[in-house]
Amino acid sequence: MNPELLESARTLGATLNQAKAVQTYVQAKTEAESNLEAASLEANMLEVYQVLTTRQQNGEQLTQSEVQEFYALRNQAQSHPLIQTRDAALAQVKGVFAEAGTEITNQLGVDFTALALAALEE
């Protein structure tokens, strides 16, 4: 990669890092992760999610009560104030990032975000 392009990518990253939305999100994420209750609620939800999706991928039919149990766990996690704060902050970050992505796309005429993710999905 040419040095000018590398520098420009770093500049965008640094500018995003300094954006209020990102600062707020990083702080909220740290707080949610360091709170035992919030962290365990989320870890438990993710663990159940992984078990259920693995079983589904293996062709197993999940019972209604298992699905309901998962939704209850998810609701419990998502209603924790620290997780709510973090998720709300992430929504703000997505707004800022989407704007930045659109600006790059406008210069190219092709969807930069889709191309970057296409490579990740290879």
Added chain:
Amino acid sequence: MSTPSTKIDLPILSMTGDAKVIQAAQSLGKLLAETPEYQTFLQALKDINHDLEVQKLSAKIREHDNALQWGRGDALEHQSDMKILQAQMESLPLVQTYHTSEQIFVRLCREIDEIVSETAGVEFAPNARKSGCGCGG
């Protein structure tokens, strides 16, 4: 009688955080558009869009696709014909060149995304992707 002072809202002259982000993104986009990887990809894209053979095959594929969508004719036959036409399309040197140039440009986009994400401290592309469903997800 004293005249009440009129408050005039002046535009904010200093650049806000978001304006800086937009400017940085525009600069990156401009530089990216100047790279040989992008120029080659763009040329390959133009070449396939202007190629008569590609246009002919695309039109035939669309015809079968439309027929499938509207439930006209034999679905299996349409699918089989589409498969053959798509294979013919993929075998064209111009289309192969396009795919190669796309992969090279995609790799560059991925590298850029990794740098932006690392410096920002938050993953860039997955969070910059616009949700297509409007469900906030």
